[in-house]
Amino acid sequence: MAMAASSSSSWCALKQSCVALLMALACCLTTCARGAVEALYVLGDSQADVGNNNYLPASLLKANYPHNGVDYPGGKPTGRLASSLASAYTCMHTRCERRSERATMGSCTLSSGGVCVVVVLLCLAACCLTCARGAVPAIYVLGDSQADVGNNNYLLHSLLKANFPHNGIDYPGGKPTGRFSNGYNFVDLIAISLGVPSPPPYLSISSKPMNSSVYLKGVNFASGGAGVSNLTNLAQCISFDEQIDGDYHRVHEALGKQLGIPGAKAHLAKSLFVVAIGGNDIINDLLLSPVSELLRSRDEIVSNLENTLKRQLQTLYDLGMRRLFFVGIAPLGCCPLIRELNPTKECDAQANYMATRLNDAAVVLLRDMSETHPDFTYSFFDTYTAVLQSIRYKEVKAACCGLGDNNAMFLCSPASVYCDNRTSYMFWDVVHPTQAAVEKLMKIAFDGSAPLVSPKNIKQLTES
Template identity: 50%
Template sequence: MHHTGANAQGLVPALYVLGDSLVDVGNNNHLELSLVKADFPHNGIDYPGKKATGRFSNGYNFADFMAQNLGVPTSIPYLSLSPDSNNTDEYLAGVSFASGGAGVLNNTNSGKCISFDEQIDYFATVYGVLVQQLGAEKTLDHLSKSIFAVVIGSNELIKYAKSDPATSTSPEDFVASLVATLQDQLKRMYNTGARRFVFIGTGPVGCCPALRERNETKECNEVGNDVSTLYNRGVSSLLNEMKESEVDMSYSFFDTNKAVLQYISQPSNYGFQEVADACCGLGDMNAKIACLPISTYCSNRSDHIFWDYYHPTETTARMVTSVAFDGSAPFVYPINIKQLSI
């Protein structure tokens, strides 16, 4: 593939990102009424200039490492762009619509984030501007060569794991309803020009410090991990069905659950020492309170799996992304991100 301009080195023309806090690179900073934010210390303590950028991390996150691996710039937060100016160049360089707190369902953290449906609406707006400026053919050509990364679902799974088993639906029914909603959403992205999908599956949410801390034994929450396994299975078969009906669509699915459980069960093989406690927070396991300016944080961030009570450290995000980029089954399939970008 031949590229000109700034992306001469890139494997693809651009990376478009939709999802939740695992890939938010600053959209929530622009939501005045939201409390789901990370634009304050100690977030970003390992980011260049020790800057808190709105990433829920001590440094870079999945979105940054995906862009680095693809040789393209990190996608610009959509809400940081002025809506009334002609942003064609920015739009062509890749946009992030991801928002901390977002889920598959519109009522997940409603009013505190850009819901997944709204993110797809924003992408449709970008598509409209590009068609106006470049024409439909050039726009579709650009989008069909670009990568669309989706990271969504953890917020619902964590909420489900915390809910009272007596009043909640079965894990199977719960996941089936999420996947049914997701089917319409991914189809809408496809209808707006997305062709190459990277879906980063949910991790072992039951092992995040916030859910471990609720267990008397401090072990991982089994409901959380089981429902993550079910969800990843459901999303994977949904993508497979889409590919069968849309011949020009291709995808790479990464099973974050399998990969991170390996780190948790054999930490020393991967350079980790602390697999349970959060690095930044307060209280038992540093998991009672989010990473706030009043929280304490560990000095050895690179040997912790978790940065705060929900989110991975920069080290974990880097390792996971590199497996998604050029690893193989059972972690990433039917192809990896690198193969998808060729």
Template identity: 50%
Template sequence: MASNMTYYCTIIYITFILLLCKNVQGIVPAVYVFGDSLADVGNNNHLELSLLKANFPHNGVDYPGRKATGRFSNGKNFADFLAENLGLQTSLPYLSLSSKSNNTSVYLTGVSFASGGAGILNSTNSGTCITFDQQISYYSTVYGNIVQQLGTVQAQDHLSKSVFAIVIGSNELLNYAKSNSGNKATPQQFVDSIIPTLQGQLKRIYNLGARRFVFIGTGSIGCTPALREQNKTKECNAGGNYASVLYNQAVSSLLNEMSTQVTDMSYSFLDTNTVLLQYIQQPSAYGFTEVESACCGLGDLNAKVACLPISTYCSNRSNHIFWDFYHPTEATARMVVSTAFDGSAPLVYPLSIKQLAS
């Protein structure tokens, strides 16, 4: 009898702890991910004609099984750590699921539509990635399947409790910063030209049931090894960083405007540019020793040649901010998402992801 009582008490205690953890972490039913290579978990692997892939060594050298999965990283990326912090499995890439469309229950745990090379504009890396507009169209199909499976009321309830994560804009800013055209628009003019398109895209996602938005802003574009390498001094590209500041400000304003227009929408925005600059300017405080060179690549700053099987890579990835000439290491991604999850203003606002999910 005593042993049975101990058994039941143990079960009750474990259940209590699990419920407590769930409450503390603000677990959500699903995460739907949109964006570019910072969040791509394998969609581009299924694009036969695209060269924008990372499904080969040395990518994935620190991923479980040391396998290149299509992530542009030595290990996990933003999408992985977002799911991990929410107590969920990483949302599977949509193109790996489309052939299993009869089993729509898989969509209820979240889907990733993110694609390396994608941007706000359909012209960005056209033909080599899943554009943001196409990602939303794919999500529209998923939305229809969920409604058919659960009914309109339950589907809306499910989606309103889920997180919709967006990581987009870096590719436009990189293209702008790399452009040497003498008559190109000012950074403000360029940002102003793309924000209306983004506004329409976010409204489409909202109209398809999204209510909790997580937006990971663009990082210090000008400090990527690719843009540093173009400067004789190897300093950050000031124009690229300034464009990122303006873009993040514009996105923040856009989200705030949307949330005042529709009272059932909430959001969390991360000023990734400021977060990364802190790492770059005070590396030792965050455990980094290399802020300029890529870990994997060839040539000056390891930024002349991409991270390919012929490239060399550093032995200690955790002390590098950048994995290749554009993308952060797993260590950087983990820290960035941790700030987004638990941080506070002025880095993340008006809610942290943890608060948004609660």
């Protein structure tokens, strides 16, 4: 705790020094070099941002909302992460006058202004290095179609693919990539917010030479249709066990050969692991309910899934996972596909019950892991509650892209009709959310608080 407090104190002092130097630079340029400098060009981070992030659609790091700007002229938020003026422009006239009164004829030449610039650049570099120490070097992703960025494209016999229109219509370039979305999925948004590349699908790089160096930047193992159980969508996807024991295990070995065992452990310990799994197990159970009800109760199904998930997460820990963002299951009973199976067309209570039960089980598993392994830390995102309580859309029953009543009979395909106002829809297809919905959810996950995201949000998790 003392070390953490010392580190925090040092960081605060460093930021204060940066602010002071930025102010000094502005004063030097406006007071001492008046007439010699025609403009001020600013580069850096949120200390100097005056609104650029407002124009980044996928960024969660914005300040263009109250109560930011409460003391800014006009009292409105501008994108400055401050109550008033950004530090780079906070050079009050009286402060500059006092500086100019103290200045002698030769004390404020172009060379001294250059010193100001060099000092500020060095300070900003120090800030960046400090930030980098807490940043994640890579993201490793496992799970299902919520996180799949194209692995299923490489499965010849799988029907669970999204590498065709109209998927990807809002993705940069407007082309389908294999994401089950009209644009970015949640993994992309996390990567953008952390300033690291969205990891590529494992099957797109696994056969390439020198792939171990690519693995250092992160890998996405997620496969559409995967579940906790190996029987979920059998032969149509890369099972969760295969993602862990097969694909990720091979990456783990490759990193060990490249970095050495201690180096690989250190790299993985700093990296962020993301897991999104469990929804397909519930959907499959509902679609096969006549069979499964004969075999076992839903509580027994959840109990079996819990035991399997415990083993899988422990294996990931044994293979280096130390920081985990776990995505809870959404209220699946309210997605268009399951609504359509319900005679009333309303949310299905049984599906939602199973989702909450499996979410509760995951929370207990993660808490127990952190108590057993003090070096393990995690963030659990309660997608279920966030969707029902915090996200509001005009259209929550119908899918934007699909076929049949409410576009709820089939996944999005080239033959589908799709909506124009995608930002008004919760669902892109029969089960997957739109990019707009994911953006709102990830904003909560990134810098929200309990009970929706706990015990840490993503930002806190990656800074720890």
